[in-house]
Amino acid sequence: MTKIKLILVGKTKEAWIRQGIKHYQKLLKKYAKLELVEIKEEKITRSKSQKNIVDSEGKRVLEHLKGDALCIALDVSGDKLTSEQFANFFEKSLNRGQSCFTFVLGGAVGISEEVLQVCPVKLSLSRMTFTHEISRVIILEQIYRAFSILAGSKYHK
Numbered sequence: 001m002t003k004i005k006l007i008l009v010g011k012t013k014e015a016w017i018r019q020g021i022k023h024y025q026k027l028l029k030k031y032a033k034l035e036l037v038e039i040k041e042e043k044i045t046r047s048k049s050q051k052n053i054v055d056s057e058g059k060r061v062l063e064h065l066k067g068d069a070l071c072i073a074l075d076v077s078g079d080k081l082t083s084e085q086f087a088n089f090f091e092k093s094l095n096r097g098q099s100c101f102t103f104v105l106g107g108a109v110g111i112s113e114e115v116l117q118v119c120p121v122k123l124s125l126s127r128m129t130f131t132h133e134i135s136r137v138i139i140l141e142q143i144y145r146a147f148s149i150l151a152g153s154k155y156h157k
Contacts, residue, residue, distance in 0.1 A: 002032040003100045004143060007064050008136060009057050009107035010041035017133050024140035031147035037064050041107045050109045058112025061104055069100035071119040073111055074135060078122030083156065086123075086142055087149035103143075105135055 012018050021036070028034050039060045042053040065071055070093060081089065093101070104115060108131075116122065125138050148155035 001099075002094065003035070003069070004028070004032045005035045005037060005064075005069060005100075005102040006136070006139070007037045007039060007061055007102060007104045008132075009039045009061065009105065010132065011038055012133055012136060014133060017137055020137035021140060024137065024144050027144050028140070028147070031144070031151070039064070044108065053109050054106065054112040055114070057107050058115045061112075061115050062118065065102060065104075065115075065118055067100065067102075069102040070098050070121065071102045071104065072121040072123055073104045073116050073119035074106070074125060074139060075111055075116060075122045076124055076129075078124040080124045080127065083142060083145050084149060087146035089121075090146050091150055103139060105132060105139065107132055 012021060025034055025036075039057060042048065042056050044053060090101075104111060104119060106112075106115075125135055125142075130138060145156055
């Protein structure tokens with residue numbers, strides 16, 4: 001069975017977002033084993049630069065990027081795919097024998113360069129800006145949509 005891990009910087013604070021995450025966790029069960037890993041986020045203060053913040057968070061993220069999973073960073077400068085292209089990405093990866101995928105969602109100020117270098121795939125959810133919390137629901141929905149497309153289900157229609 002396909003394994004998908006989401007590494008999330010910070011806790012999901014909003015109850016409605018947690019509900020959305022649970023909804024897609026439930027839907028994804030028939031397609032993949034899903035693991036969510038929340039990493040402690042740095043406090044944003046005037047005395048810390050954004051680089052220091054993402055570097056500290058990045059060190060914690062890197063501890064969870066071991067193994068044979070294909071690492072995918074969600075980054076504003078990443079590739080912008082349609083849902084069909086995203087499904088095709090999964091299909092090609094699965095056909096090459098890749099069965100483990102790790103998605104990295106940074107915190108409020110982004111992802112460190114070190115983490116981006118470790119992730120051979122960089123995806124952007126949109127040209128719009130979303131909070132790092134709402135991005136969690138969006139990527140889970142798109143992962144579910146991709147598997148639904150591959151399965152030929154009516155969800156995508």
